[in-house]
Amino acid sequence: MDMDVLQRELRAAIERVWGFRELRPLQGEAMAAMLGGRDSVVVMPTGGGKSLCYQAPGVVLGEQDRTATVVISPLIALMKDQVDSLKAVGVCAASLDSSASKRESDAAIADLRSGELRLLFVSPERLVGSDWLRSTLRNVGVKRFAIDEAHCISAWGHDFRPEYRQLSMLKEWFRGCSVHAFTATATERVRADIMGQLALEDAELLVGNFDRPNLTYRVLPRQDMLGQTVEVIERHKGEAGIIYCLRRKDVDELAAALNRRGLKAMAYHAGMTPGDRHAAQDAFVNEEVDLIVATVAFGMGIDRSSIRFVLHTGMPKSIEAYQQETGRAGRDGLEAECVLLFSQSDVITGLKLIEKSVAEARSQGTEVDDAYVESSKQHIRDMEDFLRRPVCRHQQLVNYFGQDYSPPVDGEEESDVGCGACDVCLGDTQEVADGQVVAQKILSAIARTQERFGAGHVISILRGENLERIRQLGHDQLSVYGLLKDMGKGEVRDYVNQLIAQGAMGQEYVALSNGQQAAILKLNARSWAVMKGQAQAKLIQPIHKSAEQEKERKKSREDWVGVDSELFEAMRALRKSIAEARGLPPYTVFSDATLRELARSRPSTMQKMRMIYGVGEKKLADFGEKFLGVITSHCAAKGLAMDQAVESPKVDLAPKKVSVSPAKVQAFEMFERGASVEDVAGRLNRTVGTVSEYLADFITERRPKSIGAWVPERVYKRVVEATEKHGTGRLRPLFVELEETVPYEVIKLVLAHLRG
Numbered sequence: 001m002d003m004d005v006l007q008r009e010l011r012a013a014i015e016r017v018w019g020f021r022e023l024r025p026l027q028g029e030a031m032a033a034m035l036g037g038r039d040s041v042v043v044m045p046t047g048g049g050k051s052l053c054y055q056a057p058g059v060v061l062g063e064q065d066r067t068a069t070v071v072i073s074p075l076i077a078l079m080k081d082q083v084d085s086l087k088a089v090g091v092c093a094a095s096l097d098s099s100a101s102k103r104e105s106d107a108a109i110a111d112l113r114s115g116e117l118r119l120l121f122v123s124p125e126r127l128v129g130s131d132w133l134r135s136t137l138r139n140v141g142v143k144r145f146a147i148d149e150a151h152c153i154s155a156w157g158h159d160f161r162p163e164y165r166q167l168s169m170l171k172e173w174f175r176g177c178s179v180h181a182f183t184a185t186a187t188e189r190v191r192a193d194i195m196g197q198l199a200l201e202d203a204e205l206l207v208g209n210f211d212r213p214n215l216t217y218r219v220l221p222r223q224d225m226l227g228q229t230v231e232v233i234e235r236h237k238g239e240a241g242i243i244y245c246l247r248r249k250d251v252d253e254l255a256a257a258l259n260r261r262g263l264k265a266m267a268y269h270a271g272m273t274p275g276d277r278h279a280a281q282d283a284f285v286n287e288e289v290d291l292i293v294a295t296v297a298f299g300m301g302i303d304r305s306s307i308r309f310v311l312h313t314g315m316p317k318s319i320e321a322y323q324q325e326t327g328r329a330g331r332d333g334l335e336a337e338c339v340l341l342f343s344q345s346d347v348i349t350g351l352k353l354i355e356k357s358v359a360e361a362r363s364q365g366t367e368v369d370d371a372y373v374e375s376s377k378q379h380i381r382d383m384e385d386f387l388r389r390p391v392c393r394h395q396q397l398v399n400y401f402g403q404d405y406s407p408p409v410d411g412e413e414e415s416d417v418g419c420g421a422c423d424v425c426l427g428d429t430q431e432v433a434d435g436q437v438v439a440q441k442i443l444s445a446i447a448r449t450q451e452r453f454g455a456g457h458v459i460s461i462l463r464g465e466n467l468e469r470i471r472q473l474g475h476d477q478l479s480v481y482g483l484l485k486d487m488g489k490g491e492v493r494d495y496v497n498q499l500i501a502q503g504a505m506g507q508e509y510v511a512l513s514n515g516q517q518a519a520i521l522k523l524n525a526r527s528w529a530v531m532k533g534q535a536q537a538k539l540i541q542p543i544h545k546s547a548e549q550e551k552e553r554k555k556s557r558e559d560w561v562g563v564d565s566e567l568f569e570a571m572r573a574l575r576k577s578i579a580e581a582r583g584l585p586p587y588t589v590f591s592d593a594t595l596r597e598l599a600r601s602r603p604s605t606m607q608k609m610r611m612i613y614g615v616g617e618k619k620l621a622d623f624g625e626k627f628l629g630v631i632t633s634h635c636a637a638k639g640l641a642m643d644q645a646v647e648s649p650k651v652d653l654a655p656k657k658v659s660v661s662p663a664k665v666q667a668f669e670m671f672e673r674g675a676s677v678e679d680v681a682g683r684l685n686r687t688v689g690t691v692s693e694y695l696a697d698f699i700t701e702r703r704p705k706s707i708g709a710w711v712p713e714r715v716y717k718r719v720v721e722a723t724e725k726h727g728t729g730r731l732r733p734l735f736v737e738l739e740e741t742v743p744y745e746v747i748k749l750v751l752a753h754l755r756g
Contacts, residue, residue, distance in 0.1 A: 003035060003036060004688050006035045006060060006061075006064075007032070007035065009060050010031060010056055010057065010060045013056060013059055014052070015616075016616060017056075017091060017616050018052070018614070018616050019610075019612070019617075019619065020052075020613065021731040021735070021744065022748070023049075025209075025697075026042065026044060026206045026208050028690060029204070029690055030053035030054075030204075031052075031053055031056055031057050032690045033178075033180065033204040034054060034061070034069075034146075034180055035057050035061065037143075038178060038204055039180065039198075039200040039201055039203040040178075040180045040181070040200075040204040041150070041181045041183075041194055041195055041200065041206070042180065042181070042182045042183075042206045043182075043183055043184070043191065044184060044206075045184055045209075045323070046184045046327025046331065050148075050182045051148075054071060054119075054180060055082075055119060057144075058071075058144065058146075059119075061144065062115075062118040062119075063118075065141070065143075066115030067115065067140060067143060067144075068112055068117040068118055068120045069118065069119050069142075069144040069146060070119075070121075070122060070127075070144065070145050070146070071145075071146045072121075072124055072145060073122075073123065073148045074123065074124065074148070074152060074161065076098070076099050077281065078148065078149075079097055079121035079123075080099070081585075082119075084584060084585065084588055086119060088588040091118055092117050092118050092119075093117070093118060093120070094107070094111060094112075094120055094121070095108070095120070095121035096121070096126055096133070097121075097122070097123060108120065112137075112140055113136075124161075124163045124164050127167075128166040128167070128169075134173055137174070138173070138174065142174065142177070143178065144177065144178055144180070145178070145179050145180065146182060147180065147181045147182065148182050149182075149183060150198075151183040151194070151320070152164040153168075153181075153197050154194055154197065167197075168197050168199060170198065171199045171201075179198055179200060181194050181195075181198060181200070185321075185401075186320075187320075187400070187401055187402060191205065191207070207403075209403060210400075210403060211394055211397070211405065212327060212330065213419070214330045214333055214335050214421075215326060215327075215329060215335075215337070216335065216421040216422060216426075217340075217394065217397075217421070217423065218339045218428060219339075219340050219342055219387050219393070219423055220423070220542055221341070221342060221343070221490070221491075221493075221494035221542070222313065222341035222342055222494075223488060223491055223493070224488075224490050225250075225254065225313050226254065226257050228339075228341055229243060229254065229258070229313065230263070232309060232311050232339050233258075233291065235309075238290070239290065239306075239308035239309070240284070240287075240290040240291075240306055240307045241290065241292075241308060241309040241329075242294065242307060242310050242311070242325075242328060242329075243265075243291065243292065243293045243294070244295070244313065244316075245294070245313050245314065246313070246346070246349075248270070248271045250313065250314075251268070251269045252267055255293040258293065263291060264289055264290070264291065265291035265293050266289050267280065267293050267294065268295070268297070268298040269294060269297060270295065270297050280294075280298075281298070285304055286576075286579065286580070286585055287304075287586055296316070296325060304587060305331040305332040305592055305593070306332055306592045307336065308330070308334075309337040309339065310325060310336070310337075311338075311341070312325070312338075312339070312340040312341065314341065314342075314343075314346050315340070315380075315383055315384070316383060317350060317376075317379060317380060317383070318379035318382065319379070319382055319383055319386055319397065322386075323397060323401075332592045332593050333593065340387070343494070344496075344497035345497075347380060347381075348507070348519065354376050354380075384501075386400070390424055390540075391424060392419050392424050393419070393424060394418075394422055395418075423542075428542060429542050429543060430540065431538060431539070431540055432539040432540065432541050435537060435539035436530070436536060438539060439495070440531050440537075442458070442484075442492070443499070443504070443527050443530060444480050445461055445462050445478075445480040445483070446521045446522075447523060447531070448479070448480050449478070451523055453520065453521065454518055454520055454521060455496050455519070455521055457469075457470075457475075458496070459492045459493055459496065461478065462480060462481075462482070462492060463482070463484055463492060464481055464482025464483075491541070496521070498539055498540070499537060499539075502526075502537060504524075504527055504535075504537050505521055505523060505526075505527050506523075506524055507519040507520065507521060507522060508520045562644070563600050564599045564634075565599070566634070566638075567599040567602070567630075568595055570634060571595045572586075572592075572595060574630050575589045575590055589619070590614060590619065591614055593614060594613055594614030597612045598627065598631065600644065601644050602635055602641075602643065602644055603631065603643060604631075606624050606625070606628060608643060610624075663684045666684060667680050667686075667691060667694040667695070667698070668694070668702070670683065671694075671698045672702070674709045676709070676710065677695060680694070692748070695710060696745075696752045697752075699749060699752040699753050700752045704753075707753050710749060711746055711750060715746060715750075719742060719747055719750040719751075720750065720754070722734045722737040723750075723751070725737060728751050728754060728755065731744055731748070
């Protein structure tokens with residue numbers, strides 16, 4: 001079928017099935033690659049809309065050739081989540097996994113063979129290990145594969161999985177198939193490795209901007225884990241959050257401590273029974289509990305978009321892991337907070353764990369690639385560098401993934417507080433006024449104890465603690481005893497860690513009689529230079545802002561503009577009751593973003609509700625009348641007007657800029673000369689739909705005075721008149737106002753010009 005016809009059918013399906021009228025950056029290009037049967041690697045940040053990139057083409061192409069698109073996914077929870085969401089919008093989807101009953105598996109295969117199935121989810125182990133499954137897929141003519149979490153195939157990635165390596169055989173097993181790799185976290189090196197390992201041919205490489213401007217990043221010294229955790233929770237009362245711990249023991253202890261304080265929290269880690277893990281995950285997804293304390297085993301596949309904070313109580317193993325884990329917050333585009341509590345011991349522990357696991361593997365005869373070991377260690381060093389550098393967190397993250405960062409703009413001026421959304425740019429830390437003196441006291445204590453003790457003992461001396469061991473050693477008689485008695489233990493330990501990170505002292509590991517190792521603090525040349533005043537030591541400390549200050553800052557960025565919060569909560573309650581009755585997660589009924597739109601515009605009819613973002617045909621038929629009843633009753637009781645033509649705030653779910661492909665660069669050059677969309681599409685061998693996306697980006701970035709070369713003046717004026725009535729926030733009302741005679745692509749061009 002002609003590609004332009006497929007593109008039109010794709011757009012119609014996305015609006016009909018999912019209720020979306022506008023695509024996010026790169027989605028159109030990713031879908032075009034699948035429609036055209038061209039291999040692709042798509043890198044989008046968490047929450048950027050990756051799944052739609054293979055789900056929508058899978059539906060359209062499946063209707064044409066009666067074959068399913070196979071999605072390879074690493075976790076049962078991830079597959080189950082997507083299958084539930086697809087069924088909720090009327091798409092035939094299934095998964096083949098160990099949790100499925102024989103009846104469910106037989107039904108999935110029957111739908112596959114009959115041509116009714118549109119998307120089939122399988123694990124890499126199942127596909128690689130089953131000759132029967134591969135034979136079945138070949139017999140029904142499967143020709144499209146989407147690989148989720150594709151970074152797992154690369155030894156240079158942060159989550160390498162050997163079973164993913166065997167996916168390199170896909171091109172051999174299924175001759176002529178197209179393979180599409182999707183991931184949220186991949187550096188340039190990992191992207192190249194993915195393409196090489198999968199033997200992709202002339203692959204379309206699409207890389208979104210890694211910045212998540214709605215997330216506020218904070219890095220704090222870990223001084224009082226429980227107290228600091230409670231402080232974060234208090235800032236987000238009644239909101240959902242994930243609290244990550246490095247060890248299972250920490251998960252259990254922290255969850256128990258929170259519950260003792262009356263904060264309902266559930267634990268999740270691999271040491272729990274499968275039933276307990278599933279219960280915790282389901283409670284969180286179904287909004288029965290808002291706080292989960294977990295190891296990093298929790299989170300992949302969790303599609304609760306209203307998570308308002310992610311707290312790490314220890315350092316993640318890599319920047320990629322940090323980006324992915326924090327990316328679970330704020331997927332609805334609203335502000336969310338990402339806090340990381342850090343100690344230098346995290347670095348030491350991380351490096352030691354790598355060495356230990358490698359030694360154990362090799363002792364059992366398992367071959368371990370030296371390149372993988374070095375890559376794992378480098379990931380930890382990169383993470384430490386990110387935490388230690390006093391540079392904008394957003395900038396560091398974007399730079400790490402090989403992109404340039406531009407801070408947000410207010411009008412035409414860059415923000416005077418940088419990103420305005422991280423501890424560095426918000427001034428959450430300050431230099432310790434007498435930091436040099438504090439450093440000299442710490443170093444002197446190490447010297448006075450002959451460099452024979454670890455940080456714990458030295459800190460106890462400085463704080464003047466009345467401990468038997470200190471008395472036995474006579475350390476209570478030292479001149480440094482009690483010099484920092486007014487400081488907390490965590491505060492002094494953080495200063496010790498800062499001095500280690502600055503190279504003003506070192507550590508030496510010695511074996512203990514119990515087989516453990518102890519880190520002994522050691523002085524070096526820089527230590528003595530600091531003590532003599534010949535070198536400077538800079539110490540920083542967090543600035544504790546009041547809850548009211550934080551509330552005001554949050555309010556200044558809040559984008560629930562125009563939302564009737566009481567109506568929103570009433571619809572959330574209805575959503576939850578419907579979900580419980582159907583045994584589904586609430587977000588599969590309507591997302592928070594859709595409820596906000598409903599609470600903002602308060603539609604009075606089913607037809608007007610159909611114009612709202614996220615309201616597809618099936619959901620309108622299933623739930624429309626119930627939600628319309630709540631809206632109508634609320635407006636009548638409060639005396640509120642309905643059908644509000646309000647300007648929806650721009651929810652920044654996707655990046656403002658993307659890495660441009662060579663084709664896009666060429667398209668921009670041709671647009672500068674006034675070339676038409678059709679001419680550019682022909683020259684670059686791209687679809688008209690893809691080139692229209694290029695043109696919209698060109699208009700936004702280059703801001704031409706006129707777009708008459710692409711949009712006739714009379715059409716331009718009609719669109720402008722429609723915006724005067726309906727605003728520029730949503731496409732659907734404009735399309736209807738224009739009697740459905742002006743294509744969405746043309747409306748987008750005019751809006752891009754107006755916003756420029």
